[in-house]
Amino acid sequence: MKKLLFFSTLLTLTACSGSGDPDRPERPDNVDIRPDVIFSVADDRPLHIYIESQGVVEPVREIVIRPRISGFVTESLLDDGNRLNEGEAILAFDDEEWSYQLQQAENEFETALLTYTIERRQRGDSGSTDNERMLRISTGLADAELALERAKLDLSYTTIRAPFSGEISAPERLTRGAYIASGSELGRLIDDRTLLIRFDVLEAELNRLNRGMDVELTTPYGDQKMGTIRSVSPVVDPESKTGQIVVEVENQNRLLRPGMTVEGRVRVETHSGITRVPRAAILERDGGRTLVFKLNETAVEWIYVEPEYTTSEWAIISHEDIAPGDTIAVYRHFALSHLQQVRPRMAGDIVLEEVEE
Numbered sequence: 001m002k003k004l005l006f007f008s009t010l011l012t013l014t015a016c017s018g019s020g021d022p023d024r025p026e027r028p029d030n031v032d033i034r035p036d037v038i039f040s041v042a043d044d045r046p047l048h049i050y051i052e053s054q055g056v057v058e059p060v061r062e063i064v065i066r067p068r069i070s071g072f073v074t075e076s077l078l079d080d081g082n083r084l085n086e087g088e089a090i091l092a093f094d095d096e097e098w099s100y101q102l103q104q105a106e107n108e109f110e111t112a113l114l115t116y117t118i119e120r121r122q123r124g125d126s127g128s129t130d131n132e133r134m135l136r137i138s139t140g141l142a143d144a145e146l147a148l149e150r151a152k153l154d155l156s157y158t159t160i161r162a163p164f165s166g167e168i169s170a171p172e173r174l175t176r177g178a179y180i181a182s183g184s185e186l187g188r189l190i191d192d193r194t195l196l197i198r199f200d201v202l203e204a205e206l207n208r209l210n211r212g213m214d215v216e217l218t219t220p221y222g223d224q225k226m227g228t229i230r231s232v233s234p235v236v237d238p239e240s241k242t243g244q245i246v247v248e249v250e251n252q253n254r255l256l257r258p259g260m261t262v263e264g265r266v267r268v269e270t271h272s273g274i275t276r277v278p279r280a281a282i283l284e285r286d287g288g289r290t291l292v293f294k295l296n297e298t299a300v301e302w303i304y305v306e307p308e309y310t311t312s313e314w315a316i317i318s319h320e321d322i323a324p325g326d327t328i329a330v331y332r333h334f335a336l337s338h339l340q341q342v343r344p345r346m347a348g349d350i351v352l353e354e355v356e357e
Helices: 003-016 096-123 129-138 141-156
Strands: 038-042 048-064 073-075 091-093 159-161 167-168 189-202 214-218 224-232 242-250 261-269 277-280 291-296 298-306 314-319 327-331 343-346
Touching: 003 159, 048 167, 048 291, 048 314, 096 129, 189 261, 214 242, 277 327
Parallel strands: 038 343
Antiparallel strands: 038 327, 048 189, 048 261, 073 091, 091 159, 167 189, 189 242, 214 224, 214 261, 224 242, 277 314, 291 298, 291 327
16 A cells, blocks of 8 residues: 555656656746836827939039140149149249240240341331231241240240149149150149039939939948939930939038038928828738837837828828827837736837846
């Protein structure tokens, strides 16, 4: 009888222990498991519709610095990043050779002028226009005048001056005594006080844009500027199906630089409604119906809505159960059910995972 009682007790203990991991504690049935859900507050701000694109910055004025003559450099401000005022010398050549040529041209002109004067006196008449022209040619005065003007022009080419105020972009620095051949491309002078930005716009959106409209610009490092549409292309590229707009922007603070890629957007519509919510709050269920989850204390209530207007960021909702100031789920809400208990976290808060001891 004792053996039978012992065997029965052992069998009972084995059945209670089960076949699972003996070190793993069982989860009590009364544990309240609530998912972390991120919420945001609805507001009543208007919803703006924008046309957005990327564009590349270019200067409104730019010249290539290219000497018309060859020579040795005597003065150079052709350093990358140098800022020059209008009329300031960018580059100067040794002008001795060109001064000699000018002096020679002046002497030849004086000789031709003397010959012309004597010949004219000998003829003793005022002469017609045709006779006067032929006399200037036959005495060499006409050629001497052209040679003199050419020599003056060549001498002026020994100094390259800035036609406008701007900044130098040069791949190499020139030093005194360097020999430069005519026609060499030495760098660029850029007027970056006013800049142009070209944006490609889809053909379906091009007709919504007009000259004079404001454009919000964002630099690669997040700074904001405002520009104005200067022109709208009258043609559409048949391959890309886009047209181009040119935006003009003041750049006195030099936040923008030629060649930089910037974001641009133009407001083309504004819509208002009872409530504005983040676009991420709108979920779609089977059948195409859309809903949002609204927080009531610690439970979420789903409400079917039909957004009036939506963008990639926001949606306008006019529903009697959703008002500005309501707390709406925007993240970690895809698998929620109606009236489910949650742990609310506001957008921007840091959610710390609980670590079990």
